[in-house]
Amino acid sequence: MSVLGKRLKAARAEAGLSQEALGIEAGLDPMSASARMNRYEVGARAPNYDLMVALGKVLKLPAAYFYAAKDDEAELLRLYHRLPSEARRKVLDGLRAQGNND
Template sequence: MSIFSKRLKEARTAAGLSQERLGIEAGIDPASASARMNQYENNEHVPNSLTIIQIAAALNVPPAYFYCVDEDEARMLLLFFRLDMPGKKRILALAIELHDTVHTAR
């Protein structure tokens, strides 16, 4: 199973959507939505970049989430993506501070 297929299934399951419902919400023709999502989750086909963006929007995840190999990185990406702008700015400031602290301590 590819990382894309794994993340897609995880995100769909977490959202409580069927393959068909996700496909329809992502703009895939209802007649083929279930089959296409099944093929993506089973690594039989890879969607094009526009379809990935639409799937990500339907799942409320950033497209990059589908490619995170590291579990902690995937979780951080989701958490950051779902923050409002003040929260994102705060996290970025903390990350910069931590980065600078670690690199000056060396």
């Protein structure tokens, strides 16, 4: 299973969606949604970026989360994306300040 597939499967399970339901909500043909999602999750096929954006919207995650090279980076993206906008601004300000102190 690819990293993308692993994260996709975990996010889908956390959202409580079946492969078919997720695929349909993301705009896939209802007749093939389940099979296509299964192929993406097991790593047999890779979804294109536009589909990952659509899947991310359904799962309330940025597409970058699925493509992050390291698990801790993916976790940062997941947590940041779930913050309210004011908290996001504070996180960015803090990171910028930390970066300027190096």
